Amino acid sequence: MKTNNLGYPRIGSNRELKKASESYWAGSISVDALLNVGKNIRKENWQLQANAGIDLIPSNDFSFYDQVLDLTLTLGAFPNRYREIAKTNSALDLYFAMARGAQKEGQDVVAMEMTKWFDTNYHYIVPEFTKNQQFELFSTKIIDEFIEAKKLGFTTKPVLISPVSYLLLGKEKEEGFHRIELIEKVLPVYFEILNTLQNEGAEYIQFDEPFLALNLTDAVHNAITFVYNEINKKFPNLKIILTNYFDCFGENLDTVLALPVHTLHLDLVRCSSQLDDILESGKLAANVSLSLGVVDGRNIWKNDFKKSLALIKKATDAIGKDRVLIAPSCSLIHSPCDLDLESNEATLPNEIKQWLAFAKQKTEEIVLLQNFAIEEISLVDTVAFQENTIANESRKTSKLIHNDDVKNRVASIAIGDDKRQNPFAIRRHKQIAALKLPLFPTTTIGSFPQTTEVRSWRAKFKKGELNPEQYDALLEKETEETIRFQEETGIDVLVHGEFERNDMVEYFGEQLDGFAFTKNGWVQSYGSRCVKPPVIYGDVYRPNPMTVKWASFAQSLTPKWVKGMLTGPVTILQWSFVRNDQPRSETCTQIALAIRDEVVDLEKVGIKIIQIDEPAIREGLPLRKEEWANYLDWAIKAFRISASGVKDDTQIHTHMCYSEFNDIIQNIADMDADVITIECSRSQMELLDVFADFKYPNEIGPGVYDIHSPRVPSRKEMVQLLEKASAVVPIDQLWVNPDCGLKTRHWEETKKALIEMVAAAKEMRVAI
Ligand code: GLN
Ligand code: ZN
Numbered sequence: 001m002k003t004n005n006l007g008y009p010r011i012g013s014n015r016e017l018k019k020a021s022e023s024y025w026a027g028s029i030s031v032d033a034l035l036n037v038g039k040n041i042r043k044e045n046w047q048l049q050a051n052a053g054i055d056l057i058p059s060n061d062f063s064f065y066d067q068v069l070d071l072t073l074t075l076g077a078f079p080n081r082y083r084e085i086a087k088t089n090s091a092l093d094l095y096f097a098m099a100r101g102a103q104k105e106g107q108d109v110v111a112m113e114m115t116k117w118f119d120t121n122y123h124y125i126v127p128e129f130t131k132n133q134q135f136e137l138f139s140t141k142i143i144d145e146f147i148e149a150k151k152l153g154f155t156t157k158p159v160l161i162s163p164v165s166y167l168l169l170g171k172e173k174e175e176g177f178h179r180i181e182l183i184e185k186v187l188p189v190y191f192e193i194l195n196t197l198q199n200e201g202a203e204y205i206q207f208d209e210p211f212l213a214l215n216l217t218d219a220v221h222n223a224i225t226f227v228y229n230e231i232n233k234k235f236p237n238l239k240i241i242l243t244n245y246f247d248c249f250g251e252n253l254d255t256v257l258a259l260p261v262h263t264l265h266l267d268l269v270r271c272s273s274q275l276d277d278i279l280e281s282g283k284l285a286a287n288v289s290l291s292l293g294v295v296d297g298r299n300i301w302k303n304d305f306k307k308s309l310a311l312i313k314k315a316t317d318a319i320g321k322d323r324v325l326i327a328p329s330c331s332l333i334h335s336p337c338d339l340d341l342e343s344n345e346a347t348l349p350n351e352i353k354q355w356l357a358f359a360k361q362k363t364e365e366i367v368l369l370q371n372f373a374i375e376e377i378s379l380v381d382t383v384a385f386q387e388n389t390i391a392n393e394s395r396k397t398s399k400l401i402h403n404d405d406v407k408n409r410v411a412s413i414a415i416g417d418d419k420r421q422n423p424f425a426i427r428r429h430k431q432i433a434a435l436k437l438p439l440f441p442t443t444t445i446g447s448f449p450q451t452t453e454v455r456s457w458r459a460k461f462k463k464g465e466l467n468p469e470q471y472d473a474l475l476e477k478e479t480e481e482t483i484r485f486q487e488e489t490g491i492d493v494l495v496h497g498e499f500e501r502n503d504m505v506e507y508f509g510e511q512l513d514g515f516a517f518t519k520n521g522w523v524q525s526y527g528s529r530c531v532k533p534p535v536i537y538g539d540v541y542r543p544n545p546m547t548v549k550w551a552s553f554a555q556s557l558t559p560k561w562v563k564g565m566l567t568g569p570v571t572i573l574q575w576s577f578v579r580n581d582q583p584r585s586e587t588c589t590q591i592a593l594a595i596r597d598e599v600v601d602l603e604k605v606g607i608k609i610i611q612i613d614e615p616a617i618r619e620g621l622p623l624r625k626e627e628w629a630n631y632l633d634w635a636i637k638a639f640r641i642s643a644s645g646v647k648d649d650t651q652i653h654t655h656m657c658y659s660e661f662n663d664i665i666q667n668i669a670d671m672d673a674d675v676i677t678i679e680c681s682r683s684q685m686e687l688l689d690v691f692a693d694f695k696y697p698n699e700i701g702p703g704v705y706d707i708h709s710p711r712v713p714s715r716k717e718m719v720q721l722l723e724k725a726s727a728v729v730p731i732d733q734l735w736v737n738p739d740c741g742l743k744t745r746h747w748e749e750t751k752k753a754l755i756e757m758v759a760a761a762k763e764m765r766v767a768i
Contacts, residue, residue, distance in 0.1 A: 001321045003370045004291045005054045006206065006243060007061035007159060007331025008045040009359050011524050013338045017041060018528040021064065031092060038064060042145065046154045048360060053367040056204055059149050059156035060142040061331060065099045065527045068124040068169055071161050075189050076138030079128045081109050091139055099125055099527055114526055118210060118246050119623055120334055121575070123526035127170030131177045135186045143196050150201065157204040158197055163190055164223050165211045183223045187230060194235050204239045212256060213247035213623050221255045232260035241265055241291060245330035247623045248274045257283040265291035268311055269329035275311060279318045290315055293329035294369065295362045300335065300535060300577045302357045303365045305372065305388045312373045326370045332359040336521035347517040352537050355395045358521065395581065401538035403513070410589050418640035422648050424672060424698050430649040431674060435561060435608060439768070440722070440761040441492040442736045443701065445655050445677060446565045446611065447743035448482050448497035449750055458502060475499050476553065483557045485751065490758045493609055494562045496554035498743065504567045504613060505575045506534055511546040512594055514538035534576045536587060542594035545601045552605045563653065564602040564610040569595055569638040574616035585634035595642035603646045611653035612642055618659045632667045639671050651675065657740045661687065665694045677701035679739045685724045692728035700729060703739030704760065705753055710745065712752045718760035731768065736761040
């Protein structure tokens, strides 16, 4: 029985890679210095896993930016616009140009597109394919890293995204073909790689095939069958570990069970039932092993050894110990590095800390599970097993976690609690009478520039260099100036600017019971960007109002409406590490009730317009379509619970960015927000068509300019976009606003852009 790790975090336990990459990009360290940091991280990771006792230690799981982009470079599949750069730059600079774009002496290329890796918050660089796409072995990274490890004394298991998943991850940049048709062209380069690896002494190869967790076409099934048979013909001695994660094999199982591979890896955290499916199918070939992903790579909870050992036993009883490997559910790049580095009792109490395991601890858990499973020693006698049991038992009953009031409140949610008092058509009349807004009302999405100064106040406040009164006074001044600016500019619905917020989830989490925060629990989001998701460990409860003070302060400054600003329950859930001891839906409902109370409190102090941001609704969609309905059901309901405590004439807004609404427009409509603001400008209002075709009944603010760029849009451009919008949506349903919050922008361009935006709205009003 072997232990099999699928991938280890490559950011370094103190984000060394982030710091080094950013210094390199800024020109302050040499390429050798950067390469050295990478080398050290790889060495430390290999050493750490070897020390822990991992048998199959991955290599090529390291990346300077993204593993998909690594493969694009490996396969020489870079788009034509980088040819010039390829001629005059090192491979590493070419690589960074593809990741980030490049603008220097006479060079100006945009970056490749980035998108989310399945249902994670990791973003990969999307490969681009043309009909005559050529592939060649361009970078030997995978081979170099194998040799590098070998020299250090580790015979690693190279990790490679399979050619099928690689092609599926990409996009066609030309009409007239499907990218999966490129399979025969790309396969020879894989052969070349495998051949070299084999000659260098590689025994196992991990082929990541994450698309097996999705619904696939026949063409893809055929490609999968073709690829693994070809590989087996050419390399009968290489042990191929076909690796799927994030969900079941589902209806792909028959195809998978017929493949000539050495091992199948199963994510038993996301889908424990597939072990039974496989064992009971009678179709598992006698020479195929199973890698059991029992340790959760996507969450931070300590493993439940009893539960894992039961699964392992089921497998060993059926196929024998020799054919079983113990593994994390997926690569550990989705976990923070090391729990031992957490030392802040105030935000992560020891009682909670004992329930957690980060990548390093998960590695140890995998080895312990293997030891327990092989040795059949009396488990209860081992300290490690006892500790695990005690921690998990204490979590089940801890007072920190369980709040009966919250549980009772969730249980007594009544039919109708997720509905506004009256349908939109009736609310609308009351809102028109109460709010008296012009046609094409103007607003913003919430945040105004978070300048270095504003951030420095927060840092000083946290260090105790500013007392609460001093900190508040500074924020009040900033808020007041922002209100005055909006009044002078003639914006109709104002916001307070969100200067008091560090992050749209953390700010709420810090004020809610049931949330803990790590000091160093960073996870790579993309390139050098890392996020530190809060840990939702217990029943969520709102002890005090969270935003009322700032909203009412802002409202007291002006006779115009100030919009209250909240983050929605699904987004808070989605961007946190969540409990695994109850369904996500339950946690989400608890958050929804907390937000509902906040909405009601805002209304009580006279806030008539309240925005509940839900940018993460779409990314929460399960990978398999058959699970969508269930998710959408509870997610949309949670939003409605949060929004439905108010009177008809209080106007609820929601905001969503980065969203494609095609498949879910009915559900978006079911949210029944009075106004939805969406990201639209980069798509030239194309995103709005879905709403138009659907005849979306409520009001919509399609973003009229892109806040991700410092560029100031012209009035004319925005008028044109508004005209486009007016052509498809009745004008009395339209709002005028930027794409998203302005927090990453500077004041200079923000002011100019908003002045032009208001002028554009006025032009539209005159035109009718
Ligand atoms: N209200 C938030 C802001 O303006 C919304 C951010 C978001 O949609 N991601 O910053
Ligand atoms: Zn947004």
